[in-house]
Amino acid sequence: MNIKQAAEKFELTTDTLRYYERIGLIPPVTRNESGYRDYSEIDLNWVSFIKCMREAGVSVESLIEYVSLFQEGADSITTRKEILIDQRNELVEKIRVMQETLAKLDEKIEGYEENMLAFQTEKLANHDE
């Protein structure tokens, strides 16, 4: 699969795919005789994994570390697992914060509904807790 198809598959641009590879966010991609990228199943799985982690807000930096450890071989298994666990914990925390914000936002929207029904004025709206 060429870079254009890979980009379409993951809704990324070809530039982003090349960028990811250049900075080591994904391991070097398989090439054909002309030096063109030809994404293998494994290459595509890397893209899939990285895209997923990026969408969840995992930093490029820690993903680069993970990928580079992966390329170092089996000795790095423990370290790699630790990185994943750290990222997992950060993710859990982020989800918690967002759920709290969601609750506050819902309250604020509630407040607007009440205000609109009661024809109340601006100042009373709901910005004082």
Added chain:
Amino acid sequence: MNIKQAAEKFELTTDTLRYYERIGLIPPVTRNESGYRDYSEIDLNWVSFIKCMREAGVSVESLIEYVSLFQEGADSITTRKEILIDQRNELVEKIRVMQETLAKLDEKIEGYEENMLAFQTEKLANHDE
């Protein structure tokens, strides 16, 4: 409350507070005789709200729009409510994506545990789905 105390209260820097005000992310803050900022209860509630929304990843841009509509007065109530609802929906979607990623991450960590028990090699790890 001066800017330093306000910054401490919300674990922001004084520079960030000034920046937020300058770009219209919070309405103009109350000043004392010397022109120094003196955060009122209402000013602090704005900071609290904005900090919360920013932590949840709501863009500076849409918050500026919200704040500027607020300053326009009661006519903008409907529009402001719509902005909050849009942001709420985006937040729900972000939480969904993150929960999916969390599940994948947990699977991958599982995979590492199995691998480590079985003394399996790198290649078999778990990067192929």
Added chain:
DNA sequence: TCTTGCCTTGAAGTGAACTTCAAGGTGTAG
């Protein structure tokens, strides 16, 4: 009065994560 530690502004600088540009190579259809 001088030092110290606040505060002010406008402007320039930073870091992260892409994105775009320039210059050129490859491959197939007409």
Added chain:
DNA sequence: CTACACCTTGAAGTTCACTTCAAGGCAAGA
């Protein structure tokens, strides 16, 4: 054989959200 749509690289540019800098004003203690 040439047009066209791909592909390549390295380098420079962009956007977002701050952060730092420069130059100076205000206030209280030694």
